[in-house]
Amino acid sequence: MYITAALAGFAASAGLIIAIGSQNAFVLRQGLLQRNVGLVVATCAFGDITLILSGVLGVGAVIREWPALLQVLRFGGAAFLAVYGVLAARRAWAGTGGLAPDMGSTSSRRVLLACLAFTFLNPHVYLDTVILLGGLSSRYAGVAQWAFAAGACVASVAWFSTLGYGSRLLLPVFRSSRAWRVLDGFVALFMLGLSLLLLLRPID
Template sequence: MTVQLSAFFSGFALSAALIMAIGAQNLFVLRQGLRGEHVGPLVLFFGSSDAVLIAAGVGGMGAFLSAVPQLEIALALGGAAFLTWYGVAAFRRVAAPSAITTGAAGTISLGRALTTGAAFTFLNPHVYLDTVLLMGTAGSAQPEGLRPVFVLGAASASFLWFAGLGYGARLLQPVFARPAAWRVLDALVGIVMLSLAASLVLGAVSAMR
């Protein structure tokens, strides 16, 4: 039992350390949480996606990705294009305050929310680096019988983080009742997205040399 708890908390701690950094997924969940839109489905989607990718990494998918650098380059370029589009859209909201609203006029459909979430997840090579490669390597180092426990711990951290971020965002709603606060958030979103896009392009160019 002690060994199982150790494997569980090893996965939990590593996953928590990796997921808490400011990134595309976190900012998207935060924004949707502040708007109160599709938080539950997004938490389930992001948590489940992380669980699947971590399990795949522990199962050996990381070795496959490392052996196919062309796939990583394609993902990087596709992800950079998407992040650039999303970052530019955020800056457009900053420049047009009338487009910033917490009301129903600015809502997006569940399908669009999940599609955007899927793009943030599967078009972002950093997600594969964290879940498939890093988490996969750490999980593979566990004894075979404890690997599922490690994955469970890592997935639990992911679910808890996204749930806390999405549902906890409502505590900040009084602050974001002011359009100025939304402009600051969207400016941060734009900066992060364009920075991530630039890093992906630079990584892809370096890999092609």
Template sequence: MYVALLAGFFSGLSLIAAIGAQNAVVLRQGLKREHVGLVVLVCSASDIVLIAAGVAGFSSVTARYPWVTPVMLWGGVAFLLGYGALRFRAAWQGGSALLASSATPASAKRVVLTVLALTWLNPHVYVDTLALLGALSAQYTPYHASFGVGAAVSSVVFFATLGYGARLLAPVLARPKAWVILEIVIGAVMWAIAAGLAVQAMR
């Protein structure tokens, strides 16, 4: 059981630590110190639901209904392109408008909706949690539930560390130019992921 728990923790951590749309937003909110706890909660809760579904065998659903995959792919492409464009626009505006201390705080509702969209409209999340972690958990039967718990704990630890640890970078991002660069990087990540999804959808 403990072996399955540790395997789930490190498997989940290795997948979630990759740079992605969701992580970029958590980092951005952590740097701006806006609704960090709420963002961490939403991301962690979403991951826990998806991991539980994967361990329970959700991959059989996509095998039975193949149209689900392309719908998720193109939906993710559309949203990531739009969100990336917003980040590039913010970088274009530049200057002190991007500073955490001077920027107009986003509402909690807007932040939550953004995080939910980046989570549930991103096909990579389903591949990692539902498909890959679900398949890995089957190797630890009858302790596959422990594997899932380990993966869920890794999600909570990672998002909390990323969200609250981001403030350590605040001195580096005390200049407007640094925020411009950050927004460009986030926008580029969004568009790169969207391009990858589009190529995958056209295969």
């Protein structure tokens, strides 16, 4: 039963995390740059584990009682994504991807702050990870519930490690500045699109 619960947690978490998102795009870019990859992977995994365990412990019920908190995160996240999108657009336009000093590629401190922002300023991460995974875990009791949580945490660590360290396999493609311009152009459109989506679509 415990193995079944752990596999269910792994599958549920993987399904939510692997879907493309701003955090994954950031991890991919840092992996391609080969800068602070360990820090980024550890921060994203730690953030996910914290949120997953919070959901299992019942924090989701608290979030439901404070919908204003999600609205604050909604506008804060939209502003952050807009700024990051504009920076990516500037890199794409100038053709300086991978070289320009920006919040995604300079000091460890800036990388850490950006990573934390991508992790915790996304209101949907609370809906998906804390409330949804927390609710799914409640189907199990006792040790089985924590086995579900462990499986979900393992999925997070496995995914971010694979994305961060595995992206180096794409480095031959990104030896050209044109490839970086395409990537940064995609990141810019994606981040700005997510920002606009957060502003236009209310969070239920």
